[in-house]
Amino acid sequence: MSFTNPPSPLAPAVYLVGAGPGDPDLLTVKAQRLIAQADVVVVANSLVPPAILAGVRPDAEVVRTANQTLETIVPLMIDRVRAGRSVVRLQSGDPSLYSAIHEQIEALVAADIPFEVVPGISAFQAAAAHLGVELTVPGGVQTIILTRIGGRTQVPEPEALATLAAHQASLCLYLSARHVTTAQAQLLTHYPPDTPVAVCYRLGWPDERVVVVPLSEMAQVTAAEDLIRTTLYVISPALKAIGGRSRLYHPEHDHLFRPQQP
Structure with missing residues (x-):
């Protein structure tokens, strides 16, 4: 993603970002922006393909976590935010599904670290x-x-x-x-x-x-x-073919924007 003007620096925080199923074109615009601006990108690299990282800043720190546990990942994120840096934690798919963000959020709240959850395509x-x-x-x-x-x-x-x-x-x-x-x-x-x-x-x-x-x-x-x-x-x-038609666009279905015709 390119910017006409340099983007504003991200606030020091952890951004739990859904990377989608794997296709970089399915990243949300917000996810692309955060990846491009982050000081630190912490990526579940066994589940997120390398192409997703194409927009990372050349000077950003990239931490791959496939061989790590939360006991090392979370303290690292806390340390970087306390040092005034922005951290994007890239999760596969959407963070609301099987992403283990619940325990990460609990640890961030306990440490008084600001965070934001950014949804992705599942x-x-x-x-x-x-x-x-x-x-x-x-x-x-x-x-x-x-x-x-x-x-x-x-x-x-x-x-x-x-x-x-x-x-x-x-x-x-x-x-x-x-x-x-x-x-x-x-x-x-x-x-x-x-x-x-x-x-x-x-x-x-x-x-x-x-x-x-x-x-x-x-x-x-x-x-x-x-x-x-x-x-x-x-x-x-x-x-398989099971037929059926929604009432929403049926000519016999009237609603606020399409009143019933006399």
């Missing part, structure tokens, strides 16, 4: 765009569930995958490729075997792969492609 949105579909189709499905299966991080019992599958909604399954056989079995307790599933690997990265298969083949395809991480599954009736 993988499920990039998947729908790639597939050219809407995940909420009138007469077919009107709910989207974002979830994961329990692994080393357990999910609460009321959120068990088989329980959520009962809704037969558009279900977007994160962080579950290592447990895909179990996930498939639980989904099949409610979804028909021919329900379409988009298996999405490294969305937005140069080696992105997306394939749509029946639910009954989800585990088989995952194993055949050796997909053990950075994989999203979108299980949805909306991935």
Whole structure:
């Protein structure tokens, strides 16, 4: 991103920025601006591709955290802000989903460090765009569930995958490729075997792969492609032709800006 005039310096703070699924073109304008202005960029480099860092200032400090824990990452950010520097913490996708910002925010608040959260595009949105579909189709499905299966991080019992599958909604399954056989079995307790599933690997990265298969083949395809991480599954009736039309633009639907014609 280029600026006609030099940008104003960022206030010393931690900016928790969603880097999107991987495509630099899907960064928000605000994210681009913050990356271009930051004194320090702390990046989850195992999940954020190098191309996202193209706009970083040449003199900025770049800290890659793939091999670090929060016990080293958070004190570093606190130290840099107390030294009067601005810190961008680049998180993959959107910070509101599976990003571990909750514990970072708690530590920043305890240390009296100002912070700001900047949203990003999530993988499920990039998947729908790639597939050219809407995940909420009138007469077919009107709910989207974002979830994961329990692994080393357990999910609460009321959120068990088989329980959520009962809704037969558009279900977007994160962080579950290592447990895909179990996930498939639980989904099949409610979804028909021919329900379409988009298996999405490294969305937005140069080696992105997306394939749509029946639910009954989800585990088989995952194993055949050796997909053990950075994989999203979108299980949805909306991935096949189910008809339906929104009332919003229907000629019989009147509202404030389109009163009913006599």
